Amino acid sequence: MRSILTFTALLATYKVSAHGGALNYTVGDTWYPGYDPYGDQTMQDSAPWMVQRKWITNDPIFETSNTSLSCNTPGTPARSYIPITAGTNITAAYAYWVHTVGPMIYWLAYCDNPANDCHTFDSASASWFKIGQRGLLAGTVEKGTWFQKAFSRWDGSPSLWSETVPSSLRRGRYLVRHEIVSLHSANRPQFYPECAHLDVQGEGDGFPGEEFLVRIPGVWSMDDPGINIDIYQPNVSTRTEYKIPGPPVWTG
DSSP states (O other): OOOHHHHHHHHHHHHHHHHOEEEEEEEEEEEOOOOOOTSSSHEEEETTTTBBOOOOOOOOOOTTGGGTTTTTOOOOOOOEEEEEETTTTEEEEEOOOOOOOOOOEEEEEEETTTTTOGGGGOGOOOOEEEEEOOOOOSSSSSTEEEHHHHHOOSSOOOEEEEEOTTBOSSSSEEEEEEEEOOOOOOOEEEEEEEEEEEEEEOOOBBBOGGGHHHHHHHOOHHHHHHOOOOOOOOHHOOOOOOOOSSSSSOOO
């Protein structure tokens, strides 16, 4: 595993770009490094410890039908898994996140092939469900406090985002997908997804029903007013509520 110094060095790179993504994960006291899109790709592609699917740029995805929307570009499967017990938290760390408006969503998808093997699983065929989401916390759509704003950091320290894997979730191997949707550009939403592999343990046998499951791409549409939005329009900017698009959150 790479040292925390490596992550500190990455902060400078992301500060220049003003975009970002999930760079590593923690479960309990254990840290799992993710993919560095600006690092040595040959080394990372063959690293037995790699838990995150490959992504090669921290630039946003703009098209709601883009096939890279599931796990970014190129979304190549990782070689390892993050072990986690259902009912515990997983935290994603981002470097120098500065956008402030829009929802943030935690997704899971069961690696639904005969071997339950995420290494050979195509994320485009996944049935995704939400296990957490964060949106507008207080104030107005334009100038209020979004979780994304509270999450952002301007001092170079990492931004941390934690959610709980539902305690009743059945054991198995899953993709976890962190998605930030930034809405600061009028009618031009920006999508920032990254995926990692989870090995979920526990005694539960729960799984979400069809009303919770979606395809990605497919869940977002420019016909959705929560996606195709101009937060600076007078009839929008002063709203004090924002409904996060997509299915409801599955809590078990």
